[in-house]
Amino acid sequence: xxxxxxxxxxxxxxxxxxxxxxxxxxxxxxxxxxxxxxxxxxxxxxxxxxxxxxxxxxxxxxxxxxxxxxxxxxxxxxxxxxxxxxxxxxxxxxxxxxxxxxxxxxx
Numbered sequence: 001x002x003x004x005x006x007x008x009x010x011x012x013x014x015x016x017x018x019x020x021x022x023x024x025x026x027x028x029x030x031x032x033x034x035x036x037x038x039x040x041x042x043x044x045x046x047x048x049x050x051x052x053x054x055x056x057x058x059x060x061x062x063x064x065x066x067x068x069x070x071x072x073x074x075x076x077x078x079x080x081x082x083x084x085x086x087x088x089x090x091x092x093x094x095x096x097x098x099x100x101x102x103x104x105x106x107x
Contacts, residue, residue, distance in 0.1 A: 024102055024104070025069070025072075025102065025103055025104070026080070026100065026101070026102050027065075027067060027068075027069075027100075027101055027102075027103065028098065028099060028100045028101070029065035029066060029067065029099050029101070030065075030096055030097055030098045030099055031046075031049050031053070031064065031065075031096070031097045031099070032094055032095070032096050033045040033046055033049060033094060033095035033096070034094070035089075035092035035093065035094050036092065036093050036094070036095070037091075037092065037093070038093065039086050039088075039093045041093070042086045042093035042094055042095040043084065043086055043095055044095075045095045046084045046085070046086065046095025046096060046097050047084055047095075049095065049097050050082050050084055050097045053079065053082065053097065053099065054079070058075045058076065058077040058078070059075055059077075061077045061079070061101070062077055065077075065099060065101065067101075067103070069103070072103045072104065076103045076104040077101055077102075077103045078101060078102050078103070079099060079100070079101050080100045080101055080102050081099075081100040082097055082098065082099050082100075083097070083098040084096070084097055084098075085097075085098060
């Protein structure tokens, strides 16, 4: 009987533990700018895109960052970290904003 009670207590706590794992999920994404002839222009365009992300509401960030999760709450997305980079291909420079974000799936 004592083993059944402890087993019942563990089974009762399992849904709470599994639910808690869904509260803070991290993801990453990014935005790429158009190609430019100079690295400075690409960096300036990427910094401008980064500033645009900071002012966006959460439900717009979901679509801009193309989050792949179907069950996330659209008002729960928060940007944790952004990093501005440039990439070179065929003599042209492209600005890139690397974004790390956090979101919730359920209430």
